[in-house]
Amino acid sequence: MKKRGKIILHVDMNSFYASVEAAHDPSLKGKPLAIAGNPEERKGIVVTCSYEARSYGVKTTMPLWEAKKLCPSLIVMRPNFDRYREASKAMFAILCSYTELVEPVSIDEGYMDMSELIDQDPIELIQTIQERILRELDLPCSIGVAPSKFLAKMASNMKKPLGITVLRKRDVPLIMWPMDVRAMHGIGEKTAQKLYGIGVKTIGDLANGEEVQLKALLGINGKRLKDRANGVDERKVDPESVYDFKSVGNSMTLPKDVSNQSELISVLFKLSQKVSQRLKAKGMLCYSLSVMIRFKDRKTITRSCTLNSPIDHQDDLLAAAKSLFLSHWDGTSIRLLGVTGQELVERRQAVKQLDLFSYEEDARHEPVDKVLDEIKKRYGTGKLSRGMMVKKNNHFPAAETSFSKDFLKDHE
Numbered sequence: 001m002k003k004r005g006k007i008i009l010h011v012d013m014n015s016f017y018a019s020v021e022a023a024h025d026p027s028l029k030g031k032p033l034a035i036a037g038n039p040e041e042r043k044g045i046v047v048t049c050s051y052e053a054r055s056y057g058v059k060t061t062m063p064l065w066e067a068k069k070l071c072p073s074l075i076v077m078r079p080n081f082d083r084y085r086e087a088s089k090a091m092f093a094i095l096c097s098y099t100e101l102v103e104p105v106s107i108d109e110g111y112m113d114m115s116e117l118i119d120q121d122p123i124e125l126i127q128t129i130q131e132r133i134l135r136e137l138d139l140p141c142s143i144g145v146a147p148s149k150f151l152a153k154m155a156s157n158m159k160k161p162l163g164i165t166v167l168r169k170r171d172v173p174l175i176m177w178p179m180d181v182r183a184m185h186g187i188g189e190k191t192a193q194k195l196y197g198i199g200v201k202t203i204g205d206l207a208n209g210e211e212v213q214l215k216a217l218l219g220i221n222g223k224r225l226k227d228r229a230n231g232v233d234e235r236k237v238d239p240e241s242v243y244d245f246k247s248v249g250n251s252m253t254l255p256k257d258v259s260n261q262s263e264l265i266s267v268l269f270k271l272s273q274k275v276s277q278r279l280k281a282k283g284m285l286c287y288s289l290s291v292m293i294r295f296k297d298r299k300t301i302t303r304s305c306t307l308n309s310p311i312d313h314q315d316d317l318l319a320a321a322k323s324l325f326l327s328h329w330d331g332t333s334i335r336l337l338g339v340t341g342q343e344l345v346e347r348r349q350a351v352k353q354l355d356l357f358s359y360e361e362d363a364r365h366e367p368v369d370k371v372l373d374e375i376k377k378r379y380g381t382g383k384l385s386r387g388m389m390v391k392k393n394n395h396f397p398a399a400e401t402s403f404s405k406d407f408l409k410d411h412e
Helices: 016-024 064-070 081-096 122-137 149-156 169-175 189-197 203-207 211-218 220-229 239-243 261-282 314-328 356-379
Strands: 008-013 033-036 046-049 075-077 102-106 109-113 141-146 164-166 247-258 284-295 300-311 334-346 399-403
Touching: 008 081, 008 122, 008 149, 016 033, 016 046, 016 081, 033 064, 046 064, 081 102, 081 109, 081 122, 102 239, 109 149, 122 141, 122 164, 141 149, 149 164, 169 203, 189 211, 203 220, 211 220, 247 261, 247 284, 261 284, 261 314, 261 334, 284 314, 300 314, 300 334, 314 334
Parallel strands: 033 075, 141 164
Antiparallel strands: 008 109, 008 141, 033 046, 102 109, 247 334, 247 399, 284 300, 284 334
Protein backbone atom coordinates (compact mmCIF):
# COMPACT_ATOMS: atom_id res chain seq x y z
CA MET A 1 0.00 0.00 0.00
CA LYS A 2 1.37 3.38 -0.97
CA LYS A 3 2.16 5.55 2.05
CA ARG A 4 0.19 8.77 2.15
CA GLY A 5 2.25 11.96 2.21
CA LYS A 6 2.08 14.66 4.85
CA ILE A 7 -1.15 16.63 5.11
CA ILE A 8 -0.46 19.86 6.97
CA LEU A 9 -3.12 22.52 7.48
CA HIS A 10 -2.56 26.19 8.27
CA VAL A 11 -5.75 27.66 9.72
CA ASP A 12 -5.79 31.45 9.53
CA MET A 13 -8.73 33.40 10.95
CA ASN A 14 -9.93 36.15 8.62
CA SER A 15 -9.78 39.72 9.92
CA PHE A 16 -9.97 38.17 13.37
CA TYR A 17 -10.64 41.11 15.70
CA ALA A 18 -13.20 42.67 13.37
CA SER A 19 -14.85 39.27 12.77
CA VAL A 20 -15.12 38.63 16.52
CA GLU A 21 -16.81 42.01 17.01
CA ALA A 22 -19.25 41.29 14.17
CA ALA A 23 -20.04 37.87 15.68
CA HIS A 24 -20.71 39.59 19.02
CA ASP A 25 -22.84 42.31 17.42
CA PRO A 26 -24.46 41.09 14.14
CA SER A 27 -25.47 44.66 13.25
CA LEU A 28 -21.81 45.20 12.28
CA LYS A 29 -21.87 42.50 9.61
CA GLY A 30 -21.30 43.73 6.07
CA LYS A 31 -20.16 47.15 7.28
CA PRO A 32 -16.72 48.80 7.09
CA LEU A 33 -15.28 48.26 10.58
CA ALA A 34 -11.87 49.13 11.98
CA ILE A 35 -10.40 48.15 15.34
CA ALA A 36 -8.25 51.02 16.57
CA GLY A 37 -6.76 52.20 19.82
CA ASN A 38 -8.11 55.68 20.25
CA PRO A 39 -11.12 56.48 18.08
CA GLU A 40 -11.45 59.93 19.68
CA GLU A 41 -8.01 61.04 18.51
CA ARG A 42 -6.76 61.63 14.98
CA LYS A 43 -3.47 59.95 15.81
CA GLY A 44 -5.07 56.54 16.43
CA ILE A 45 -3.79 53.61 14.37
CA VAL A 46 -5.83 50.86 12.67
CA VAL A 47 -5.04 47.48 14.27
CA THR A 48 -7.18 45.50 11.84
CA CYS A 49 -10.26 46.05 9.72
CA SER A 50 -13.07 44.17 8.01
CA TYR A 51 -12.91 43.22 4.35
CA GLU A 52 -15.59 45.83 3.64
CA ALA A 53 -13.21 48.49 5.02
CA ARG A 54 -10.34 47.04 3.01
CA SER A 55 -12.33 47.51 -0.18
CA TYR A 56 -12.00 51.28 0.44
CA GLY A 57 -8.23 50.97 0.79
CA VAL A 58 -8.13 50.90 4.61
CA LYS A 59 -5.13 48.92 5.88
CA THR A 60 -3.59 47.71 9.12
CA THR A 61 -1.29 50.31 10.83
CA MET A 62 -2.84 53.12 8.76
CA PRO A 63 -3.44 56.35 10.73
CA LEU A 64 -7.09 56.63 11.67
CA TRP A 65 -7.52 60.05 10.07
CA GLU A 66 -6.35 58.62 6.74
CA ALA A 67 -8.66 55.60 7.06
CA LYS A 68 -11.66 57.87 7.72
CA LYS A 69 -10.73 60.00 4.74
CA LEU A 70 -10.77 56.91 2.51
CA CYS A 71 -13.96 55.58 4.11
CA PRO A 72 -16.14 58.28 5.73
CA SER A 73 -18.66 55.63 6.89
CA LEU A 74 -15.96 53.66 8.76
CA ILE A 75 -17.09 52.30 12.13
CA VAL A 76 -14.25 52.45 14.65
CA MET A 77 -14.07 50.36 17.83
CA ARG A 78 -11.49 49.88 20.56
CA PRO A 79 -9.92 46.42 20.95
CA ASN A 80 -11.53 44.02 23.42
CA PHE A 81 -8.71 41.57 24.17
CA ASP A 82 -10.67 39.43 26.62
CA ARG A 83 -13.26 38.81 23.90
CA TYR A 84 -10.54 37.93 21.37
CA ARG A 85 -8.79 35.55 23.76
CA GLU A 86 -12.05 33.70 24.43
CA ALA A 87 -12.74 33.39 20.69
CA SER A 88 -9.19 32.13 20.14
CA LYS A 89 -9.57 29.46 22.84
CA ALA A 90 -12.83 28.30 21.30
CA MET A 91 -11.26 28.13 17.83
CA PHE A 92 -8.30 26.05 19.03
CA ALA A 93 -10.66 23.79 21.00
CA ILE A 94 -12.38 22.95 17.73
CA LEU A 95 -9.04 22.22 16.01
CA CYS A 96 -7.91 20.03 18.92
CA SER A 97 -11.11 17.99 18.68
CA TYR A 98 -9.75 16.55 15.41
CA THR A 99 -6.12 15.91 16.35
CA GLU A 100 -3.65 16.44 19.18
CA LEU A 101 -1.13 17.67 16.62
CA VAL A 102 -2.15 21.33 16.74
CA GLU A 103 0.54 24.02 16.95
CA PRO A 104 -0.71 27.51 17.88
CA VAL A 105 1.29 30.25 16.18
CA SER A 106 -0.56 33.31 17.40
CA ILE A 107 -3.96 34.27 18.74
CA ASP A 108 -5.61 33.71 15.35
CA GLU A 109 -3.61 31.07 13.48
CA GLY A 110 -2.20 27.60 13.89
CA TYR A 111 -1.02 24.44 12.16
CA MET A 112 -2.59 20.97 12.18
CA ASP A 113 -1.01 17.68 11.10
CA MET A 114 -3.82 15.53 9.69
CA SER A 115 -1.56 12.99 7.96
CA GLU A 116 -2.47 9.97 10.08
CA LEU A 117 -6.14 10.79 10.47
CA ILE A 118 -7.49 11.35 7.01
CA ASP A 119 -8.77 8.17 5.39
CA GLN A 120 -11.50 9.99 3.53
CA ASP A 121 -11.42 12.82 1.02
CA PRO A 122 -9.12 15.40 2.74
CA ILE A 123 -10.95 18.36 1.26
CA GLU A 124 -14.28 17.11 2.58
CA LEU A 125 -12.94 16.98 6.15
CA ILE A 126 -11.19 20.34 5.80
CA GLN A 127 -14.43 21.91 4.59
CA THR A 128 -16.12 20.42 7.66
CA ILE A 129 -13.56 22.10 9.95
CA GLN A 130 -14.01 25.46 8.21
CA GLU A 131 -17.80 25.20 8.27
CA ARG A 132 -17.83 24.18 11.92
CA ILE A 133 -15.77 27.22 12.99
CA LEU A 134 -18.15 29.42 10.99
CA ARG A 135 -21.29 27.74 12.31
CA GLU A 136 -20.31 27.47 15.99
CA LEU A 137 -18.33 30.69 16.40
CA ASP A 138 -19.64 32.75 13.48
CA LEU A 139 -16.01 33.33 12.46
CA PRO A 140 -14.56 32.93 8.95
CA CYS A 141 -11.17 31.34 8.33
CA SER A 142 -8.94 30.41 5.42
CA ILE A 143 -7.15 27.08 5.34
CA GLY A 144 -3.99 26.18 3.46
CA VAL A 145 -3.35 22.50 2.73
CA ALA A 146 0.15 21.30 1.85
CA PRO A 147 2.85 18.69 2.62
CA SER A 148 4.77 21.20 4.82
CA LYS A 149 4.17 24.05 7.23
CA PHE A 150 5.70 26.66 4.94
CA LEU A 151 3.62 25.70 1.91
CA ALA A 152 0.47 25.48 4.05
CA LYS A 153 1.12 29.03 5.31
CA MET A 154 1.65 30.29 1.76
CA ALA A 155 -1.54 28.53 0.63
CA SER A 156 -3.74 29.99 3.37
CA ASN A 157 -2.82 33.49 2.18
CA MET A 158 -3.89 32.83 -1.39
CA LYS A 159 -7.65 32.99 -0.94
CA LYS A 160 -9.34 35.14 1.69
CA PRO A 161 -11.88 35.20 3.22
CA LEU A 162 -13.21 31.64 3.62
CA GLY A 163 -10.73 30.07 1.22
CA ILE A 164 -9.36 26.54 1.04
CA THR A 165 -6.20 26.28 -1.06
CA VAL A 166 -4.16 23.17 -1.79
CA LEU A 167 -0.49 23.73 -2.63
CA ARG A 168 1.51 20.64 -3.59
CA LYS A 169 5.25 20.68 -3.91
CA ARG A 170 4.99 19.99 -7.62
CA ASP A 171 2.85 23.14 -7.95
CA VAL A 172 5.57 25.40 -6.52
CA PRO A 173 7.28 26.37 -9.83
CA LEU A 174 3.96 27.16 -11.53
CA ILE A 175 2.15 28.92 -8.67
CA MET A 176 4.79 30.34 -6.30
CA TRP A 177 7.80 31.12 -8.43
CA PRO A 178 6.21 33.91 -10.50
CA MET A 179 5.24 35.76 -7.30
CA ASP A 180 7.15 38.81 -6.07
CA VAL A 181 9.71 37.79 -3.45
CA ARG A 182 7.96 40.14 -0.98
CA ALA A 183 4.93 37.83 -1.07
CA MET A 184 6.92 34.98 0.45
CA HIS A 185 6.30 34.17 4.09
CA GLY A 186 9.39 35.01 6.13
CA ILE A 187 10.57 37.87 3.92
CA GLY A 188 10.05 41.39 5.21
CA GLU A 189 10.57 44.66 3.41
CA LYS A 190 14.24 45.02 4.44
CA THR A 191 15.14 41.52 3.27
CA ALA A 192 13.21 42.06 0.04
CA GLN A 193 15.17 45.23 -0.69
CA LYS A 194 18.46 43.37 -0.13
CA LEU A 195 17.34 40.65 -2.52
CA TYR A 196 16.24 43.21 -5.12
CA GLY A 197 19.75 44.64 -4.87
CA ILE A 198 21.25 41.39 -6.23
CA GLY A 199 18.58 40.93 -8.88
CA VAL A 200 16.36 38.51 -6.95
CA LYS A 201 12.89 39.87 -7.68
CA THR A 202 10.65 36.79 -7.69
CA ILE A 203 10.38 33.67 -5.55
CA GLY A 204 11.65 31.75 -8.58
CA ASP A 205 14.78 33.93 -8.68
CA LEU A 206 15.34 33.08 -5.01
CA ALA A 207 14.73 29.36 -5.59
CA ASN A 208 17.38 29.34 -8.30
CA GLY A 209 19.75 31.81 -6.63
CA GLU A 210 23.41 31.19 -5.84
CA GLU A 211 23.59 29.76 -2.34
CA VAL A 212 27.00 31.31 -1.64
CA GLN A 213 25.75 34.76 -2.67
CA LEU A 214 22.58 34.41 -0.61
CA LYS A 215 24.54 33.30 2.45
CA ALA A 216 26.91 36.26 2.06
CA LEU A 217 23.92 38.60 1.86
CA LEU A 218 21.63 37.09 4.52
CA GLY A 219 23.81 34.74 6.57
CA ILE A 220 22.39 31.35 7.49
CA ASN A 221 18.94 32.67 6.64
CA GLY A 222 19.96 32.78 2.96
CA LYS A 223 20.01 29.00 2.58
CA ARG A 224 16.83 28.59 4.61
CA LEU A 225 14.93 31.02 2.40
CA LYS A 226 16.26 29.34 -0.75
CA ASP A 227 15.03 25.98 0.58
CA ARG A 228 11.62 27.46 1.37
CA ALA A 229 11.39 28.94 -2.13
CA ASN A 230 11.91 25.41 -3.43
CA GLY A 231 9.17 24.09 -1.15
CA VAL A 232 11.62 22.40 1.24
CA ASP A 233 10.56 22.55 4.89
CA GLU A 234 11.13 19.60 7.23
CA ARG A 235 9.67 21.20 10.36
CA LYS A 236 7.08 19.11 12.19
CA VAL A 237 3.85 20.39 13.65
CA ASP A 238 4.87 20.61 17.30
CA PRO A 239 2.19 21.28 19.94
CA GLU A 240 4.97 21.81 22.50
CA SER A 241 6.65 24.62 20.55
CA VAL A 242 4.30 27.10 22.17
CA TYR A 243 6.32 26.45 25.34
CA ASP A 244 9.75 26.93 23.76
CA PHE A 245 9.87 30.42 25.20
CA LYS A 246 7.46 29.81 28.04
CA SER A 247 8.83 32.65 30.08
CA VAL A 248 11.62 35.19 30.29
CA GLY A 249 12.62 36.46 33.69
CA ASN A 250 15.27 37.42 36.20
CA SER A 251 15.57 37.05 39.95
CA MET A 252 17.84 38.76 42.44
CA THR A 253 19.02 37.35 45.77
CA LEU A 254 19.66 40.27 48.10
CA PRO A 255 22.87 40.35 50.19
CA LYS A 256 20.80 41.00 53.31
CA ASP A 257 17.14 40.96 54.27
CA VAL A 258 15.49 44.20 53.11
CA SER A 259 12.25 45.79 54.29
CA ASN A 260 12.70 49.30 52.86
CA GLN A 261 10.04 49.78 50.19
CA SER A 262 12.00 52.19 47.98
CA GLU A 263 14.98 49.81 47.90
CA LEU A 264 12.74 46.91 46.95
CA ILE A 265 11.06 48.95 44.20
CA SER A 266 14.55 49.77 42.89
CA VAL A 267 15.25 46.04 42.67
CA LEU A 268 12.01 45.51 40.75
CA PHE A 269 13.07 48.30 38.40
CA LYS A 270 16.41 46.61 37.68
CA LEU A 271 14.71 43.27 37.14
CA SER A 272 12.13 44.83 34.80
CA GLN A 273 14.96 46.40 32.79
CA LYS A 274 16.64 43.00 32.40
CA VAL A 275 13.42 41.25 31.41
CA SER A 276 12.65 44.00 28.90
CA GLN A 277 16.10 43.70 27.31
CA ARG A 278 15.81 39.93 27.00
CA LEU A 279 12.26 40.03 25.61
CA LYS A 280 13.39 42.51 22.96
CA ALA A 281 16.47 40.42 22.14
CA LYS A 282 14.21 37.40 21.53
CA GLY A 283 11.63 39.47 19.64
CA MET A 284 8.93 38.48 22.13
CA LEU A 285 6.10 40.18 24.03
CA CYS A 286 4.47 38.82 27.19
CA TYR A 287 0.75 38.47 27.94
CA SER A 288 1.18 37.88 31.67
CA LEU A 289 3.66 38.71 34.40
CA SER A 290 4.72 37.01 37.62
CA VAL A 291 6.51 38.29 40.70
CA MET A 292 8.32 35.97 43.08
CA ILE A 293 8.82 37.06 46.69
CA ARG A 294 11.04 35.11 49.10
CA PHE A 295 10.75 36.33 52.68
CA LYS A 296 13.44 36.26 55.36
CA ASP A 297 12.06 32.97 56.73
CA ARG A 298 12.53 31.41 53.24
CA LYS A 299 8.79 31.25 52.62
CA THR A 300 8.35 31.87 48.87
CA ILE A 301 5.25 33.02 47.02
CA THR A 302 4.69 33.63 43.30
CA ARG A 303 1.85 35.86 42.15
CA SER A 304 0.76 36.44 38.52
CA CYS A 305 -1.49 38.76 36.58
CA THR A 306 -2.83 38.73 33.02
CA LEU A 307 -2.08 41.93 31.12
CA ASN A 308 -4.55 43.83 28.98
CA SER A 309 -2.17 43.64 26.04
CA PRO A 310 1.25 42.09 25.28
CA ILE A 311 4.21 44.20 26.44
CA ASP A 312 8.01 44.37 26.48
CA HIS A 313 8.75 47.92 27.70
CA GLN A 314 10.48 48.19 31.07
CA ASP A 315 8.01 50.87 32.22
CA ASP A 316 5.03 48.59 31.56
CA LEU A 317 6.75 45.60 33.14
CA LEU A 318 7.67 47.65 36.21
CA ALA A 319 4.12 48.99 36.59
CA ALA A 320 2.68 45.46 36.59
CA ALA A 321 5.44 44.07 38.85
CA LYS A 322 5.12 46.94 41.34
CA SER A 323 1.34 46.54 41.51
CA LEU A 324 1.63 42.79 42.12
CA PHE A 325 4.36 43.22 44.69
CA LEU A 326 2.60 45.90 46.75
CA SER A 327 -0.62 43.86 46.70
CA HIS A 328 1.07 40.83 48.25
CA TRP A 329 3.82 42.24 50.47
CA ASP A 330 3.01 42.63 54.16
CA GLY A 331 6.13 44.63 55.08
CA THR A 332 8.16 41.56 56.12
CA SER A 333 11.85 41.62 55.21
CA ILE A 334 12.62 40.10 51.84
CA ARG A 335 15.55 37.93 50.73
CA LEU A 336 14.81 37.47 47.00
CA LEU A 337 12.70 39.09 44.28
CA GLY A 338 11.98 37.80 40.79
CA VAL A 339 10.11 39.22 37.78
CA THR A 340 9.10 37.09 34.82
CA GLY A 341 7.17 37.67 31.61
CA GLN A 342 4.97 34.70 30.64
CA GLU A 343 2.58 33.64 27.85
CA LEU A 344 5.04 34.89 25.27
CA VAL A 345 4.12 35.76 21.70
CA GLU A 346 6.44 36.73 18.86
CA ARG A 347 6.40 40.47 18.24
CA ARG A 348 6.10 40.00 14.48
CA GLN A 349 3.24 37.51 14.96
CA ALA A 350 1.38 39.73 17.39
CA VAL A 351 0.14 42.11 14.65
CA LYS A 352 0.61 44.65 17.39
CA GLN A 353 -2.02 43.10 19.64
CA LEU A 354 -1.80 46.18 21.81
CA ASP A 355 -4.45 48.65 22.58
CA LEU A 356 -3.28 51.59 20.57
CA PHE A 357 -2.53 53.79 23.55
CA SER A 358 0.29 51.33 23.99
CA TYR A 359 1.04 51.33 20.26
CA GLU A 360 1.40 55.10 20.24
CA GLU A 361 3.47 54.99 23.44
CA ASP A 362 5.75 52.47 21.71
CA ALA A 363 6.21 54.86 18.82
CA ARG A 364 7.07 57.73 21.17
CA HIS A 365 9.41 55.63 23.31
CA GLU A 366 11.27 53.86 20.51
CA PRO A 367 13.79 56.65 19.67
CA VAL A 368 14.52 57.15 23.39
CA ASP A 369 14.90 53.41 23.94
CA LYS A 370 17.36 53.14 21.07
CA VAL A 371 19.51 55.91 22.56
CA LEU A 372 19.39 54.30 26.03
CA ASP A 373 20.26 50.88 24.60
CA GLU A 374 23.22 52.37 22.73
CA ILE A 375 24.48 54.08 25.90
CA LYS A 376 24.18 50.79 27.81
CA LYS A 377 26.11 48.94 25.10
CA ARG A 378 28.92 51.49 25.12
CA TYR A 379 29.18 52.38 28.80
CA GLY A 380 27.38 49.64 30.67
CA THR A 381 24.19 49.64 32.72
CA GLY A 382 23.45 52.14 35.43
CA LYS A 383 24.61 55.21 33.47
CA LEU A 384 21.23 56.43 32.34
CA SER A 385 17.60 55.27 32.59
CA ARG A 386 14.21 56.50 31.49
CA GLY A 387 11.33 57.14 33.83
CA MET A 388 12.79 56.41 37.27
CA MET A 389 15.75 57.41 39.40
CA VAL A 390 17.54 54.39 40.83
CA LYS A 391 19.26 55.15 44.10
CA LYS A 392 22.82 53.86 44.31
CA ASN A 393 23.42 51.62 47.30
CA ASN A 394 26.97 50.46 47.78
CA HIS A 395 25.74 47.70 50.07
CA PHE A 396 23.55 46.26 47.32
CA PRO A 397 25.73 44.07 45.04
CA ALA A 398 22.99 41.46 44.88
CA ALA A 399 23.41 38.07 43.27
CA GLU A 400 21.38 37.91 40.07
CA THR A 401 19.91 34.86 38.35
CA SER A 402 18.84 34.76 34.72
CA PHE A 403 16.42 32.24 33.30
CA SER A 404 14.38 31.85 30.11
CA LYS A 405 12.09 28.96 30.99
CA ASP A 406 10.88 29.21 34.53
CA PHE A 407 12.09 30.21 37.95
CA LEU A 408 10.70 27.15 39.71
CA LYS A 409 14.26 26.18 40.52
CA ASP A 410 14.36 29.19 42.87
CA HIS A 411 11.79 27.42 45.05
CA GLU A 412 14.27 24.67 45.84
